[in-house]
Amino acid sequence: MTFSIAARCPQTGMLGVAAASSSIAVASRCCHVAAGVGAVMSQNVTNPALGPRALALMAQGQRAGELLAALAGADPHLAWRQLLLVPAQGEIATFSGQHALGVFATAQGEHCAAGGNILADARLPARMVQAFEESRGHLAERLLTAMQAAVAAGGEVGPIHATGIKLVSTQSWPVVDLRVDWSDGEPVAELQQLWQRYQPQMQDYITRAEAPEQAPGYGVPGL
Template identity: 35%
Template sequence: MTYSIVGYDPEEKEWGIAVQSKFLGVGSVVPFAKAGVGAVATQSYANTSYGPHALQLMEEGKTAEEALDIITRDDPERPLRQVGLIDACGNPATFTGEGCYDWAGGQTGKHFAAQGNILVDEQTVKAMADTFESTTGSLAERLLHALEAGQEAGGDSRGMQSAALLVVKENGGYGGFNDRYIDLRVDDHASPIKELKRIYHLHQLYFKESDAGRVVLLEGEIHDEVERELTRLGYANEKQSLYQNLKDYLHTENFEMREQEENYIDLDVLDYMKNQGR
């Protein structure tokens, strides 16, 4: 009742998983990843020990195929399992037990493994694979596009409920303290992939560094717009400068990553302000 894609970006050194299911909180069950090691999606009567076990094996130097063979070998319910893996070098592996409910299967290609069970038909996996291979952009964006394409091709035959996106990168987490670069979950929603994309865009707004071409001086029309929006949003302190009021807004709204040197603003923040509360 789940379809997923596991992928790797060799340039950015990122490993990730995108998944959707007619299952509550799929993000708490399916995805596992560790920067510099690999990523795992375990599903179909998921054996959640597959995640940490496979990561440990790949950290020890095993390839994705070798790790897959080891984790499934002695599992008495192996015929019911489905799992996809990517190792440290981007080598893929996928497994679908013969007892998984139709339609069930997987496909691998350069730096990805796509798989699903209880699907309408094989087109979901094919669409994920084709889309991942043909799209450009960040790993997260390619995974999301692939997940969306899988749904458009048929998806889970029982419908949709939850979705998740996990991408790891060395020191990629908040403050650079861990590898959890992107970790987003939609646990229960009528349109979980659409909602996942929405919060992904929010994640990029809050945590991605500003585009230098979108940073401008607080002057002229921009000055007036910022002043107007800060007033509307309740941040107009007449005892402070416009920049200090903007800084209060940025810190209150968690836009620390978008804060600029004095008297400059990121236009992406201004765009958000203009839509906030409307």
């Protein structure tokens, strides 16, 4: 039903997640990030509350083993969940419950974790990690490279309809939060095109929030 990746950039401190699914608006339920804290994917038979809970525990300094134990205590149905936990620093962890759907798997790299369920190939998360680790550039580009590698490796058993990417930097709000909530075409490719449109304007929106007197012109009629 979903394949995804969570990652951190040790050079910039950015944290990000990206996901794709046959389910509508997947990123609205599954993608969770907090600046300086971590990146979390909560998927499979999804409990969206696990994302904020995991980030709160990361902020308290809980490590991977403690974190998973605490989440199990917070959700009696954890056996239906799949989690990717990437703190800003420290040990990365993944979890797949015994009731995860279809072919499921996870994989970890030095600065990322990937996972999925109802997969066409159990090796897909490992290929996502490899693609991420071999890529260079902005964290968003690297996450999208991993997503494209997943599509090339077969993705889900069925068609993909929704995808999204979310990143944080030093601000308390996401500097990137792009979604294709439903498409009958190629949503991951459409998300890549959306990023290419957004990327040249990203810093302008940060400037508008932090130093509006220095913000560039809005470029809209009437102003």
